[in-house]
Amino acid sequence: MQPITVLDTLGVALAAANVDTDQLIPARFMKEPRSVGYGQFLLYDIRHDERDNPDPEFILHRPHAGDAQVMVSRRNFGAGSSREAAVYALVDYGFRCVIAPSFGDIFSSNAVNNGLLPAVVEEDDAERLLSALGDTTAAINVDLEKQIIRVAEVEVSFSISPVWRIKLLNGWDDIDMTRQHAEAITQFSSDYVKQFPWVIATPPSASLISKG
Template sequence: MQPITVLHNLGVALAAANVDTDQLIPARFMKEPRSVGYGQFLLYDVRHDEHGTPDAEFILHRPKANNAEVMVSRRNFGAGSSREAAVYALVDYGFRCVVAPSFGDIFASNAVNNGLLPAVVEEEEAERLLAALGDAPADIYVDLEQQLIRVAEVQVSFSISPVWRTKLLNGWDDIDMTRQHAHTITEFAAHYSAQFPWTAAQPPESAIISKG
């Protein structure tokens, strides 16, 4: 995964609470292989009418919105089912950070494992950011090292699990994170085998006899 330290690009405001995973990517699109690009399905039913006609006023249809890397929303973002495709849709669209007062637990975990920063801010701070962004893509600055977000004159801090912060700063997935403890794991395995030698796998007796 690509590490995240500072994001300085365009941000968009999605001023809605309880944006669930079925809104982020409707279930009917999940039969498609990810190779087609899930970004085209992001919030499809929210930004199109029942005939599939795009809503020209929706934020993702505004000029330059396809260049946005940060989305600011309201509480309980990513609630609902555990579908990882909701994160794929955001990442494939080009988003690298979502800012909200709270996230669905599984969504947030999936986000980090796919290089998407779930930045948690206070509700009043989210409202300040939403107001500063307005109804068109605008410049936004997100610093993961300092854990702060800035839009125009509005600057707020955000929180994130220290473990998730480390993973995102380094571009690590769970396996990469485990590898950082390889020496300690190897030492433990050697000590455990020496202390409890009978736990080590042994070849079956038939294999020993055949060698003789």
């Protein structure tokens, strides 16, 4: 995964609470292979009418919205089913960070595993950011090292699990995290075998096999 240290980019405001995974990517699109690009399905039923015509007033259809890498929303973002495709849709569209007062637990885990930063802010701070972004795209700075978000004159802090922070800063997955403890794991294995040698299966000797 690509590491995240500081995102100095454009942000968009999705001023809605309880944006669930079925809204992020409707189930009917999940039969498509990831190779087609799930970004085209992001929030599809919200940003299109019943005839599949795009709503020109929707934030993702505004000028330069396609260049935004940060989305700010309200509480309980990513609630609902555990579909990882919801994160695929955001990542394939180009987002690298979503800011909200709270997230669905499984969504957050899926996000980190796909290099998407779920930044948790206080509800009042989310409203300040939404107001600063308005109904268009605006410059936003997300500093994962300092855990600070800036939009114009608004500056707020955000929280994230320390383990997730390390993974995103380094672009690590779970295997990479385990590798950081390779020396300790090797030493533990060696010490354990010395203490309990009987746990290691000993293959029968060649002589016993030949006699059998």
